[in-house]
Amino acid sequence: CGFALRKAPNFAFTTLYSGLAESSPLGVELRRSLESTGKVKVISDARRINDAQVVLDVLQDQREKVVLSLNSSGQVREFQLRLRFVFRLRTLAGKELIPATEIALQRDISFNESAVLAKEAEESLLYRDMQSDVVQQIMRRLAAVKEL
């Protein structure tokens, strides 16, 4: 019904500077995804920012854990993990290609004090999952930039 295998995305740029720290897991994954297309080189060394055609500014990269529900004796039974990522894409000269854009994701996780060690591991699994989701959404948005 009209579906065709996806073609390789075209990017309007070949070099991108990312403000994400080289050690940040999200930065590593974004770099891998972009470079796996074979069309974009990621620069993360701030001294070489002038070699980049476009700059990805990370305005917010925030993780939150809030109580979602309590049982009738006041104990937490569910948490919500939230990831909020706000970024902007501009040319080196300052022309805004993607205005400040927010990608907000959330996952619910059940909780029990006795199982806190297991929940610790499950939490990092869910954050990794959200992180991959964020990277996929950024990739789609970067590919939608038609010209510099």
Next chain:
Amino acid sequence: RLAMLATLGLAAAGPGHAQAPAGAESAAAAPPLALKSTPMLAEGVSKAPEDEGPTFVFGDRISGRPDLETVIEGNAELRRGATSMRADRIEYYQPDDQLKSTGHVRINNAGNRFEGPELQLKLDRFEGFFTTPRYSFLQNGGNGQAERVDFIDDKHLTAHRATYTTCERNNEESWKPAWELTATRVDFDLDQEVGVATGAVVRFKDVPILAFPKVSFPLSDKRKSGLLPPTLGLSSLNGFEIRQPYYFDIAPNRDATFSPAVMSKRGVDLAGEFRYLEPTYRGQVSANVLPGDKLRGRDRWSYSLQHVGAIDTGVSAIGGVGLNLNLNKVSDNDYWRDFPLTTGQVTQRLLTQDASLSWGKGYFSSSVRALKWQTLQDVSSPIIPPYDRLPQLTAAYTRVDAPLLGLGSGFDWSAEADFTRFSADQNLTKQPNGSRAFSRLQVSRPWLAPWGYITPKVQLHASSYQFDSPLANGATSASRVVPTFSLDGGLQFERDASYFGRSFTQTLEPRAFYVRTPYRDQSYLPNYDSGVNSFNFATVFTENAFVGNDRISDANLLTLGVTSRLLDPATGAEAVRLGIAQRLRFDDQRVSLPALGTTPVPGALPVTDRVSDLLVGASVNWVPQWTFDSTVQYNPKIRQSELASIGVRYNPGNYRTVSAAFRRQRNISEQIDVGWQWPINDLWGDKGQDLGAGRGQGGGRYYSVGRLNYSTLEKKLVDAVVGIEYDGCCWIGRVVLQRSQNSTATASTRILFQLEMVGFSRIGSSPLETLKSNVPRYQYLRDKISPPSRFTTYD
């Protein structure tokens, strides 16, 4: 200046209009000036044009003698740099740079304005005095009047017998500010942007509410030492309570807050917090002590320390070592109940003492960790304590897209090892403490293309246990090796589509995930850190049904899923996402978790279903104001949802947000959760002004804010915070009602009142800080905003 007065002398008669091109001779020698564009008017005032730039004077009559004096009479006006002055009469004596203005004197210095009958000033140094002036400052609109103001220089002045408020003055004679500080003396430092009042009394609506021998307050939004808004509270537990926090701005990267409180039923509570931020580390320490708590007849205390950072070992071969600390402790088991929400811990009955060191180089990483829990026990709802890790040692070697043993490149592979000593109270856990060592080898080879991927992966999990006391089968040690094979593959299809008059790129992403793990009997092993995965889109595509390392599930199953998204072709934004997934099991899963004490746990039974529950997820972001998110785990056999969560949020603008969610775990809980912030004035059609975030919506407006958590199974409100905020422009009043459950039968309720005098106490702090984390998109009525331009008060 010489030039100016000479010119004045010549133009002594008639309406004067004089200008002196200072340094005209040197300018002639310089190359001709070329015009340059500037994006905006210069906000900063450099000193140079003041001293060297021209001075303009205007007036009905100008008279004087060259080099001695100038007298301007009638609508007199003098301007130089960012300073302008108007008066009935201005006299200027040049030899001693003395200026004297009388009659309706108004002076505007870089946006700060003074107005009164008489001013004497040394113009260059901006030193002198003003009698009975009114004044207003640009930065935060702070204003007042004084018997006399002494100018020390253009950034420092002292007001005697002065008043100060941030309420905006109108032109009516009967005007009275909503709140006002009166002091025998106020020292304003416009450079540091602080005022220091001596002998100060603060009145709200003419009622004195606070008095200080000496108090400092900020003159801008910048972080400054000063009072934070006090909070008055009333609750069955504490009785009447008043808390007055004070903020210390120690350095740009360090601050502290000290907040003492008096509780009528309990005593004096002292709380403090210190935060630091350095290039390689950051953290915060907070502590709280209530000596001789009358409620429990003992001292109550708590502390909390968080530190994240790196330590430079100084050895170049080693480099930096990461240090993480999260230490929390409270004095007794009842602490969480008597001090709700003060520990800053989300799980109030479980506090961590967690310290870890980590080190990595290249592909290698390792860590040492000590984790100890403080479990606050309660007879009515005891907690089986989680295990302490004392210590945990880990090491891992991870390669990505690397060659492997002559098999070619493109492999992701890793080897990890972990040794942990687990201990907890054996009387409560009913299983022996012990040590566990495990290693895990993983090799995968992803083939990636824009249209799809396939990843085969093998894992080998080997573990050995050493127990402090024998297991039920008499063994004091055990070991286990479990191999796992998995194959993950997906395709990506795309097409152009159009729905409801909007065109999209629609994707279709099928995914299949096969896992094969042979059965190994693990039922005799204790469970230290394993738990069953919640069933969701992240866990359904993982190999092990359990998290943690004590149970590795046997599997011969295939997970099938498909996701479809609608993407805006112009921006790539995701408007709709629909996902569905299900597991097909070819063999029973026999590995299960042991029961926890006497309570059954999820995952404690073998899984024999051939077809799992159906997982369906949908999220819609059709327009930015609306978001809809839902996940349902549907059990086809009983035709009911096992798990459902449906949430919707409407956020049409600043200070307007409503979110509602329904969550259900079959036979366990069913809750409705509502959170909101909304201007009440909307009800009678008063929409307010759109001033942007952090400025409110204009004065005289009420806002409602809150979160309610209602259990439909128990027909009971489990958790409630409801508040009303009133924005009176220069003050904000808050009433917050908070009710939290602290046992099945009892709940504590308290009501808090707060008065924030905008611009006097620092902004951004309130008892609603809990709301900030609870109500999605709650916004402060006042937040840090950029200061106004000096040209907004141009005279």
